[in-house]
Amino acid sequence: MPMDPRPVRHLISLDDLTDADLRHLTERGAQFAAGTAGAGRPLDGLVTGVYFAKTSTRTRTAFSAGTLRLGGSLLTYGPGDLQLNTGETSEDTGRVLSRMLDVLVARTAGDPAEMRAWAAQRRMAVINAMSAEEHPTQALTDLTTLLRHFGRVDGLRVLYLGEGNNTATALALALTRFPGVEFELRTPPGYGLPARIAEKAARQAADHGAVLRERHTMEALPGDFDVIYTARWQTTGTSKADPDWRTVFAPFQVRAELWEDSPKAVFLHDLPAHRGEEVTAEVLDGPASLAFDQAENKMHSAMAVLEWCRAAPGAAGGV
Template sequence: MRHFLTLKDYSKEEILEIIDLAIKIKKQAKKGKFKPYLENQTLGMIFEKSSTRTRVSFEVGIHQLGGKGLFLSSNDLQLGRGEPMKDTARVISRMVDMVMIRTFAQSTLEEFAAYSRVPVISGLSDSYHPVQLMADYLTMVEYKKDQNPIVAYVGDGNNMTHSWLMMASKLGFELRVATPKGYEVDATILEEALAFAKESGAVIKIGNDPKEAIAGATVVTTDTWVSMGQEAEKAKRIADFQGFMVDDAMMDLAQDDAMFLHCLPAYRDYEVSESVFEAHADEIFDEAENRLHAQKAVMVWLDRHRNS
């Protein structure tokens, strides 16, 4: 049984196969053709963390594939009353054909998958956000920024940074990460990414200087400084991240035609200036739409590999 919990479980060939499938499915959708790849299948969607894009994209996605989405918040499940995750997994996976979980701990996803009879997809954890990276890379392909890319990630060493580390180290491109001191990426995840990079030829650079990271980059990306669950740290984080906003001066350091990506929601004049966001709005909202198409491809791919 194949699951989609982190990109580190996937080869370069498999990642690109899913991207190619996403391109095909998106082209079909733009022509008004919705092939029922998952006809009459049910996707269970478990949300311990709420979301706009994740819920809409998965629910619409399974519908367009001919199936049905079942929204389940933690308040709707016995999980909220203390039922073990492994028992929830053994029950739900007997009743649905696939499960998406958006949660806090990566271990929650892994435990559910270990006891599940059906494929499990990560909608996000505190460690990784793999479906977002599939949408990001699909957008890079569409804008032809997948050809010898130099990606600069500026901001918090969080789940998005970790996912960029896995994508770069698997596909073999250059990734430069700049975080404030004290907000660096997880050391274990970095070690794993560097091991993959030795095989793929990826160049991974980690530092604390955003200008150095962005200089000459073809793709610049960032994320909110205050993620869900970190609201109590907001004032401290805003102070600690001073100098890390991607503004016009920062973007001027990148290549002239560099693209800017943001997984949203974006907080203007914190991690990104209003002017940079609006100048790259087409790229950002293409990226947001591509969550729909990339996730449909992930679901179809997993269905095809149920017994592999």
């Protein structure tokens, strides 16, 4: 297959993005959501492969619908469809797919090194739709949601309650690159951010004039947050060794009382949600909740990512 002249950019970690890239994708997602992105079919003639080894509703649908809306074609693979299951190496799989696809969107919930192996070529863009350590496209969705609601990300005060999972790590890596942001995490003991991520995010916060705090108790919780965020306690593809883990997590449930000290806060959740566990139904279905707008923004943000990965410079907002 002759190489397409359009650029190939990979998004496997937020570390792959410059500060300018991060802001561009946030703003571009908001433009797609507002219907101001402009006409065009930047993926015309290109084929996106969507491979999900783990379950997905929002991310899989977002990238599938986004591809079609941008003029591309689509192939989908389930967890049992590729010869990876019969012993073919990741490297060989990537080499073959790159000769037939222009973009590969993949969720493995495993080591991102596998995606790095697929990205070791210059024909096919590789997009991380969730790995064990990081969920970069979720963070981009969240930034787009914040920008749409507040008109800015800079200076927001964000509280995250729950496990330091791949959604939390992506938020930490993203929010700490916006000046004035205060990102407070309250995570159960033994379930905090991975040390490497916490150290990286802390350095970024220092460099960008942001603040990152993580504590493992709900005591002395400050107020006046703009955003209260949680994710489900049982992350896709994982289990917890401690049979009593729910007792450890219980104090970190998002309840309506949190709004007594943050009356103007909006509520975000990456979904799916388990009402009565990480969040009460009163909050999730209440007037402060943007969770389902956030889910819709997943598609708009996916369109921004797809365009950035393969659009020609200057084409329909491409950089």
